[in-house]
Amino acid sequence: MRELRIHGRGGQGSVTAAELIAVAAFEGGVFSQAFPAFGVERRGAPVQAFVRFDDKKIRLRSQVYEPDYIIVQDSTLIKDVNVFQGVKTGGIVIVNTEKKPDYQVPEGVKLITIDATTIALKAIGLPITNTTLMGAFAAATGEIQFSTLENALKHRFPGELATKNIAAAKIAFDTVKGGA
Amino acid sequence: MACKTCELFDSGHRACGGCGAALAARLVTQAAGPESIFVSSTGCMEVFSTPYPETAWKVPWIHSLFENAAAVASGIEAALKKQGRKEKIVIMAGDGATFDIGMISISGAFERGHDFTYICYDNEAYMNTGIQRSGATPYDASTTTSPAGKCSFGNNRPKKDMPAILAAHGAPYVATASIAYPADLMQKVEKAINTPGPCYVQIHAPCCTGWGFEGEQTIAIAKLAIETGLWVNYEMVDGKVTKAKKVVRKPVTEYLKTQKRFRHLFKPKAQDAEIAVIQAIADRNAEKFAIDIKLPPKKE
Amino acid sequence: MMEITEGSHAVAEAVRLCRPQVVSAYPITPQTHIVEALADFVANCQLDAEYITVENELSALSACVGASAAGSRTYSATTSQGLLLMTEVVFNAAGMRLPIVMSIANRAIGAPLSIWNDMQDSISMRDSGWLQFYAEDNQEATDLHFLAYKVAEDTTVQLPAFVCFDGFILSHTYEPIDMISQEQVDQYLPKYNPAEKLDAKDPISFGMYATPDYYTEFRYEMDMAQKRAKEVIAKYGKEFGTMFGRDYSALVEGYQLEDAETAIVAMGSICGTVKDAIDEMRAEGKKVGLLKIRVFRPFPSEEIALALAKVKRVAVLDKNISLGAKGGATAIEVRDAMYGSATTVKGYVLGLGGRDIRKKDIKEIVSLCEKGVGDQFYGLRQELI
Amino acid sequence: MALAVGCRARPGKARDNKTGSWRVFKPIFDHEKCSKCGMCRTLCPEGCIYEDAEGFFDPDYTYCKGCGICATECPKDAITMKQEEK
Numbered sequence: 001m002r003e004l005r006i007h008g009r010g011g012q013g014s015v016t017a018a019e020l021i022a023v024a025a026f027e028g029g030v031f032s033q034a035f036p037a038f039g040v041e042r043r044g045a046p047v048q049a050f051v052r053f054d055d056k057k058i059r060l061r062s063q064v065y066e067p068d069y070i071i072v073q074d075s076t077l078i079k080d081v082n083v084f085q086g087v088k089t090g091g092i093v094i095v096n097t098e099k100k101p102d103y104q105v106p107e108g109v110k111l112i113t114i115d116a117t118t119i120a121l122k123a124i125g126l127p128i129t130n131t132t133l134m135g136a137f138a139a140a141t142g143e144i145q146f147s148t149l150e151n152a153l154k155h156r157f158p159g160e161l162a163t164k165n166i167a168a169a170k171i172a173f174d175t176v177k178g179g180a
Numbered sequence: 181m182a183c184k185t186c187e188l189f190d191s192g193h194r195a196c197g198g199c200g201a202a203l204a205a206r207l208v209t210q211a212a213g214p215e216s217i218f219v220s221s222t223g224c225m226e227v228f229s230t231p232y233p234e235t236a237w238k239v240p241w242i243h244s245l246f247e248n249a250a251a252v253a254s255g256i257e258a259a260l261k262k263q264g265r266k267e268k269i270v271i272m273a274g275d276g277a278t279f280d281i282g283m284i285s286i287s288g289a290f291e292r293g294h295d296f297t298y299i300c301y302d303n304e305a306y307m308n309t310g311i312q313r314s315g316a317t318p319y320d321a322s323t324t325t326s327p328a329g330k331c332s333f334g335n336n337r338p339k340k341d342m343p344a345i346l347a348a349h350g351a352p353y354v355a356t357a358s359i360a361y362p363a364d365l366m367q368k369v370e371k372a373i374n375t376p377g378p379c380y381v382q383i384h385a386p387c388c389t390g391w392g393f394e395g396e397q398t399i400a401i402a403k404l405a406i407e408t409g410l411w412v413n414y415e416m417v418d419g420k421v422t423k424a425k426k427v428v429r430k431p432v433t434e435y436l437k438t439q440k441r442f443r444h445l446f447k448p449k450a451q452d453a454e455i456a457v458i459q460a461i462a463d464r465n466a467e468k469f470a471i472d473i474k475l476p477p478k479k480e
Numbered sequence: 481m482m483e484i485t486e487g488s489h490a491v492a493e494a495v496r497l498c499r500p501q502v503v504s505a506y507p508i509t510p511q512t513h514i515v516e517a518l519a520d521f522v523a524n525c526q527l528d529a530e531y532i533t534v535e536n537e538l539s540a541l542s543a544c545v546g547a548s549a550a551g552s553r554t555y556s557a558t559t560s561q562g563l564l565l566m567t568e569v570v571f572n573a574a575g576m577r578l579p580i581v582m583s584i585a586n587r588a589i590g591a592p593l594s595i596w597n598d599m600q601d602s603i604s605m606r607d608s609g610w611l612q613f614y615a616e617d618n619q620e621a622t623d624l625h626f627l628a629y630k631v632a633e634d635t636t637v638q639l640p641a642f643v644c645f646d647g648f649i650l651s652h653t654y655e656p657i658d659m660i661s662q663e664q665v666d667q668y669l670p671k672y673n674p675a676e677k678l679d680a681k682d683p684i685s686f687g688m689y690a691t692p693d694y695y696t697e698f699r700y701e702m703d704m705a706q707k708r709a710k711e712v713i714a715k716y717g718k719e720f721g722t723m724f725g726r727d728y729s730a731l732v733e734g735y736q737l738e739d740a741e742t743a744i745v746a747m748g749s750i751c752g753t754v755k756d757a758i759d760e761m762r763a764e765g766k767k768v769g770l771l772k773i774r775v776f777r778p779f780p781s782e783e784i785a786l787a788l789a790k791v792k793r794v795a796v797l798d799k800n801i802s803l804g805a806k807g808g809a810t811a812i813e814v815r816d817a818m819y820g821s822a823t824t825v826k827g828y829v830l831g832l833g834g835r836d837i838r839k840k841d842i843k844e845i846v847s848l849c850e851k852g853v854g855d856q857f858y859g860l861r862q863e864l865i
Numbered sequence: 866m867a868l869a870v871g872c873r874a875r876p877g878k879a880r881d882n883k884t885g886s887w888r889v890f891k892p893i894f895d896h897e898k899c900s901k902c903g904m905c906r907t908l909c910p911e912g913c914i915y916e917d918a919e920g921f922f923d924p925d926y927t928y929c930k931g932c933g934i935c936a937t938e939c940p941k942d943a944i945t946m947k948q949e950e951k
Contacts, residue, residue: 019654032484035654038652191928192928206912234878240684241685241686242685256547288535362907396932684873
C-alpha cells in the first residue's frame, strides 16, 4: 500500500485533488481511497487530505501517518505545520513554490519544487493549484497516468474549465518529467 | 365534500358530558366529509376518542405526538401528491399543541405552503393534563399553573394572537369560529378545506370541566364570549380581515361570572380594576374588528 | 458496475434506486452530502419524490411518519444531535410499526460539541424498536439500504430501520463500490404496498393509545417482530447474495476466527483496520480473529455465543459509552450473550469524538486483553486527567 | 382477540362503550312542542340524536350522557331534563 498526504489551505481544493487522484488511480486499475482530515476549518486554515493506493481492496481506515508521498499546496504552510512528518525514506515531496527551498526534507526523501501558482494563473487564470499539482504528482510518482487524470478532470469540471485545468496539469506534468 | 347528515365522529367516545371539543369534532368532520384524512395531536380529544381499539373516528385518522401534527400532515400531503390521491387533510389540535409545543412545526409547515387545513379547538388551557395554562389562556383565568391567589389574579398575559401569526406566514385563509354558531363554523371549515394551501380555523370550544360550569351551559357560554367581544368570529383572506360577526355587546362580567376560572374576580370582593382590564381587551377587539352594532337611541 | 465515489453519494444513489416517494430531512454534518445529492436528484427528475425541507429533525421524521402511514415509501437521514432531537418520533415511528428507513452518518453527541465520529447517537436509540444495521465500508453502506427496506417492509417485521455508517470516515471517503442497477433493485425490492394505510376508502385510526390492558402486549409484539427480523434478514440477505454476489444473511461475520484464541468484536468501519491489524498479528504468529457485528438490533446473542464458543478471550471495541455502567453497549451485550461461558470478555471504549484508531492501537488492545486488562477507556491522554 | 399491528383500529368499536350509563339527568323530548328545527341534533356532542321518519328528533339513550345542551338550547323548550331512574 502507498499513501499520499496533501497539505493545503481551506479553499485550495486539497480534498478535490485527493478525490480526483483516487478516481484516476482507480481508473488506472488499482484500488484507491481518498478522504479528508475531517475538520471545521474555514477558508485559509491549514487542511489535509489523504489518498491510499493498493493492489487489493483497502480496508484500513486510520489517517495517514507515514506517507510515501506528500503534496504541499502552499509553501507558507511549511512554517506553520510539520508537513514532512512521518514521510517514508524513499518518499517524494512535492512543494508548490517559486523560491529556492530554505528548508530541509528528511534524508532519503526526494524534494520536487514547482511553481504551480504561476502555471495555474497562466493556464486557468486563477491561483488554484490543486489540478496543477496533480499533474506534477502523476509525473513524479507514476501512481496515476496522465490519461486517467485527464478523464477525472473532464468528469469533474464542465467544458472549458476542464480544458484549462487539464492544460495546467499538463504543463506541470511535462515540467516534472523534463526535470526528472 | 361536506356531508351534513354524516356522523363521522362516533358515539361512545369518552368526552365529558357537554364537551365543546367533542361537538367541534362532530361539526368539523361533517364539514370536511368522508374524503378527508384527519391528523390529531396529543391532547384531550385524542385521548377521549381513541382508547384502543375503540376509535370514534370514522374518517382515516392518525395521531403521532403532541408537537408534530403539522409535520405529520406535511408528510401525508407529500405522499398523497405522489400517489395522485385527492383526499383533504385536516389537522385537529388543541390550543396547547397549537399555540405552544407545536409552534415550530406549524410555522415550518405553513411557510412551506402545504395544502391542509389546521383546526385548533381552543379550550384555552391544557385540559388533558388537568387545566394548566397555555398560550391561549385568557387574561386573569385561574388555571392549575396560573392559579389565582393572594398575590395573583391568575394568568397575567392575554391570549397569543395565533390567527395573525399564521396570516403573517401567508396563509390564504384564516378564520375564527365558535361551536355556538355551528352553521358558520361548518361553512368556514369547508371554505378552508377548499382553499389551496395551508389554512387555519381556530374554534372556540368551552370546556365545562376546565372552566367550571355545568355541561348544559357550553353553548350559552360560547355565545356569551361572542356577545361580550372577548371572542370575535372573523375571517381573513390573504391576510386581510374580510368579515367579523357584529354584536350588540354586553359587559364582560356577564361572561366572566358564569365560570369558576374567573370567580376570584368577584369573590370575596369584586376586583373592579381587573375587570376593567378585561373589559378593555373586549373593547379593543370590538374596535379592531368593528363588531359593535350601534342601536338607535331610545325615543323619549 | 464498479465505480469510485464518495460514501454519501453512493448512499444517496442507493436511496434513489429504492424509489422513495417522500424524502424528508434536515441538514446536519456529516449527513449533508447525502441529502444534498437527493435534493439534486429530485431537482433533475432523477428521483420522482417529494423532498420536504423541514424546519428541524423532529419534523423530518414526523413527515416520514405521516407519509409512511399514508402508504408511501419514505426516507430520512440524520446523525448525532439531529437524531436526539427526533428521539420522540424515533420511538413513535417504531411503535406505529412504520417501515421508514433512515441513514445515520454516525457522529458523537455533545456536550462537548463534536462533529466527529463515534456511535453514541444510534446506540443511544437501541431500545427504540428500530432495526440497526452497521456498515464496515461504503459497499455495505449502500447495499444495506436495499436490505433495510426489504426487511423493514416485510409483513412479519414492519419496523423502521437505521442504516448506520461512520460519519466522515465512510461518508466522506471516496472508494470503489459496485452499484447495482435500477432494474436489479426493482427486481429485489418491489413497490411498497402496505396492507393498511390512511385511506378514505378504508378508514383506519393510526396511533391510538393503549390502556394498561393492552400496552404490554403491544411492546411484546414489537419485541417479537425484532426477533422475527433475524430470520427475515437471513432470508433477504441470502437473496441479495444470490442475486448480486454479496451475501448479507449473517448478522455477524467472522474473520480469521476459526482457530483464534483472542477474538475482537467490533462494528462499523473500524473492522477494516482491525482486519489489517489481524493480518499483521497473524504474520507474527498471534492467533487473533474478528467477529464483526453487522446487525445490532435485533441483537444476535445466540450467533455471537456460537461464534465465540471456542476462543479464550474476547476484546469488545465500543465507540460509545454507557456512562456509569460497565463500558460500552456492545461489551455489555456481548458479555450477556456469553453468560455462563468461561470465556473472558473485556470491553474497550475507544474512538470517541473522532479519536483516530490505528493498527497499533488494535495490537495494543489485544495484548491488554491477553494480560486480562480491560473494561476501560483505551488510549486516554493521561496528561489531561 | 389478536392485537392489530401498531395499535390501529377500524371504526365501530367506540360504540362498545355505552356512555348512556354515565347519565344522571335524562332528556325527555316532547314532540308536541317540537318545531323540527334540528338544533338539538346539531349541538349534541355525542352525535346521538336522530331524526325519525316524521322529522321529529329523539336521542339514543344508549349513548346520551345527559349533558342537557339539547334542553338548554331548544328554542321551543321541548326538551326537559328529568332525574334518571336507576
